Amino acid sequence: MLGKEKIERYFAERAKRMKASMIRQLLRYVAEMPDVISFGGGMPDPASFPIKEVREIVDYLVDELGPTVLQYGSTIGSSTLRAQVVKFMAEMGIKLSGIENVIITTGSQQALDLLARVFIDAGDAVIVENPTYLAAINAFSLFQPRFVGIPMDGEGMRIDLLEEALKKLKSEGRRVKFVYLIPTCQNPTGISMSMERRKWLLELASQYDLLVVEDDPYSHILFKPTEFKRLKAMDEEGRVIYMGTFSKIISPGLRVGWMAAEQPIIDKMEIAKQAIDLCTSPFTQLIAAEILRRGILKTHIPRITKIYKEKCQLMLESLEEFFPENCDWSRPVGGFFIFVYLQQGVDADAMLDKALERKVAYVPGKHFHVGGGGENTLRLSYSYAKPELIREGIRRLGEVVREFSGT
Ligand SMILES: Cc1ncc(COP(=O)(O)O)c(C=O)c1O
Structure with missing residues (x-):
């Protein structure tokens, strides 16, 4: 038998750069340990799935x-679903010219992969x-960009620091391809970008001639009514590439997401997608289209938002009760995640083994950082x-944190 080492000699250089995702490994491990309480992966609550509606729709479609x-x-996706997506986006305040601005993807994870294939040359600043x-870091890394990470605060990405970084990159003659953000209910922090910063970001994009990628899986799961506009709704120059998905608001098992952008971008994505999967499952696309056509999301989204809001509240109250005072955490406006800051010097990666011994799982925050940092942070999914x-x-x-940090 060829052993691991011998087989690895055949791998392409590209394959050698492929790293196992920390979250996927953790999920696999945790799945084999049913008594572990997992705050690891961002999986939807099974009680949020519209089982009855899907059953009826499957019968109807067949x-x-x-x-x-x-x-x-077709590779670009079902025209029925693309038309429904155009309508859905109009309800979100985003006006598209028509279905030519939409490609259906196999989850928005595929949109990230397509984006990387189509835009990133080695050495490009992302x-x-x-x-x-x-x-997203993993999907982009394969194409060897140079990541530039911009710190965040309670209002999202620090656009003053983005401006500094853009000036510096320009003075070094480096090519910036795009700014990738999750501006609403961010993963991993749960923070949303303020309107002022959204405007400033788009002004900088125009000034520095950049594309902006808005990854938006969580903006429908908002815990209180909030006045905000998606970046794509504010996009006057066609610079914003929008990524949507039904994973968190219907079911991730459908594997249906989409990308909305200017037509030349969609056309290139379509060509790139042909070689990957020929097409996203037509069956699940039609299920998603029918859910939209029947207006099911109008009642479904408030129902699932209530589930996540209550769980988030419960986790925040429990953190208050059980975590040491020298810890802090984000207060999410929506979505699935709370980001925790432990005392400086405490390594959340090294602490994970202790947590697993106590049958509780999380994702160490350093994996969400580019260019190092975040060792004392962790992401909790509720x-x-x-x-x-x-x-x-x-x-x-809380007990693990106290024992590990000696507080
Ligand atoms: C920010 C973000 N983007 C993209 C995805 C991928 O979602 P999917 O491929 O299921 O649409 C996720 C899933 O957790 C996510 O959190």
């Missing part, structure tokens, strides 16, 4: 459309919030754990 629901579809979404286990999990974790 009766109405017959075998076509099981046939290949600007991200620091911390940012781990799987989306998946059962409400009755959230308090117990945080109680255990």
Whole structure:
């Protein structure tokens, strides 16, 4: 038998740069330990899935459309779904010219991969919030960009620091391709960018001639009514590439997301996608389209928002009760995550083994950072754990933090 070492000799240089995602490894490990309370992955609450509606829709689609629901579809996606997405985006305040501005993707994770393939040359500067979404870092890394991480505060990315970074990069003659952000209910912090900063960001994008990528999985799960505009809704120059997904508001098992952008970008994405999966599942695209057509999300989104709001509240109260005073954490405006700052010098990565011994899991925050840092941080997801286990999990974790940090 060829052993691991011998087989690895055949791998392309590119494959050698592929690193296992910390979250995926953790989820696999935790899945084998059913007694672990997991605040690790950002999985939706199974109670949030519209099972009854999906069952009815599947019957309806099979009766109405017959075998076509099981046939290949076009690479760019079902025109029925793309038309529904255009309508859905109009309700979100985003006016698109038509379905030519939309490509359906296999989750928004594929949109991240397509983005990287189409835009990143080795050495290009890619600007991200620091911390940012781990799987975006992984998707981009394969194409060897130079990451520039811009710190965040309670109003999102520090645009004053972005401006400084852009000036510096320009003076060094470096090419910046895009700024990637999750401006609303960010992963991993739960923070939303203020309107003032959104405007300033787009002004800088215009001044420095940049593309802006708005990754937006969580903006429908907002815990209190908030006046805000998506970046794409404020985009007068066609610079914003918008990524949406049904993973958090319907089900991640559908694997249906989309990208909305200027047509030349969509056309290039379509070509890149042809070689990857030929098409996103036409069956699940039609399910998503029918959910939109029937207006199910109008009642479904408030129902699931209530679930996540209550869980978030429970986790915040438990942190207050069980964590040492020298810790701090974000107060999410929506979405799935709380970001915790432990005492300086405490290594959340090294603490994870102790937490797993006590049967509780989280993701160490340093993995969400580019260019180092964040060792004393961790991400907690309240989306998946059962409400009755959230308090117990945080109680255990509080004890681990106290023992580990000696407080
Ligand atoms: C910020 C962000 N982008 C993209 C994704 C990928 O979502 P999906 O591929 O399920 O649409 C996620 C999933 O957690 C996410 O948090």
